[in-house]
Amino acid sequence: MLYLGLLSEEKIELPKGGCLFIGDQLPEVPEWRHPRIFDINKNHINPLRGMNDRKAMRIARALYQVEADAGKETLTVRNGRRALAKYLKKDFKTFAKLESHLWAKATDEDKKFSPTDAEVLGMVSDVLYWDSLKRIFSDKPDFTFNKNSTNLVRLDRSEMDDNEALTLAFLIMLQFKGTVVIPDFGFYGREFLIPLIKENRLVAGVKTLEELSPRLRQAVLLIKEKVPCQTTYEDAVTLARYARLKPDPTRQDNPYTAFIEAAMA
Numbered sequence: 675m676l677y678l679g680l681l682s683e684e685k686i687e688l689p690k691g692g693c694l695f696i697g698d699q700l701p702e703v704p705e706w707r708h709p710r711i712f713d714i715n716k717n718h719i720n721p722l723r724g725m726n727d728r729k730a731m732r733i734a735r736a737l738y739q740v741e742a743d744a745g746k747e748t749l750t751v752r753n754g755r756r757a758l759a760k761y762l763k764k765d766f767k768t769f770a771k772l773e774s775h776l777w778a779k780a781t782d783e784d785k786k787f788s789p790t791d792a793e794v795l796g797m798v799s800d801v802l803y804w805d806s807l808k809r810i811f812s813d814k815p816d817f818t819f820n821k822n823s824t825n826l827v828r829l830d831r832s833e834m835d836d837n838e839a840l841t842l843a844f845l846i847m848l849q850f851k852g853t854v855v856i857p858d859f860g861f862y863g864r865e866f867l868i869p870l871i872k873e874n875r876l877v878a879g880v881k882t883l884e885e886l887s888p889r890l891r892q893a894v895l896l897i898k899e900k901v902p903c904q905t906t907y908e909d910a911v912t913l914a915r916y917a918r919l920k921p922d923p924t925r926q927d928n929p930y931t932a933f934i935e936a937a938m939a
Contacts, residue, residue: 679903821852860885902937
């Protein structure tokens, strides 16, 4: 489901069955939905558990898209992402252990690294820079995400750095096998999440399509169920096109005009 418009976050409804909800504030969830709250100040998870080729590459892609411009396909990004994935496949158990391995691997007392090791170390050190993430990812896991329950994660960005919130959200999303609900997909949306759309596992709220990259924008517009929630005129026109409506200048009350007015209301 795609909720598009200025009221998109307010209009989102939790899907039937289990889901993972990530937002600044948590919705009220009835007990029959079996809510499970992941407390970032208390709980721990290990995003590197159950590592395989696919998971290693997905984590590497996710971490390389935390920065706003990091998704650009430069040679440095491709090489660093590939090197990080190869290290993750070696099953170091935690990011802290991988960081320690890279420091121990340095060639001399001056700690000289190969270009790829330096790139991987920089990425891992960025993850562990945040004390919150170091604790969440390094301690013994005590929380599991159940795809049959409503799993709630509150990431209040007034209390967190953007990159801190993005890193944690991305690594949590990769743990979950069910539907993911992201009220502010304009902030969290990255191209590595496109498989969620292809697998029909995303409920996203987007204020305007301009918040998304061109490729991601195209992907969310292919979501079958779209709910306009006080959209901009430009986005209303786009939705009308995807609804296969055309302007009819001979009639003031034509379906195209009615659709746009309703989308903007």
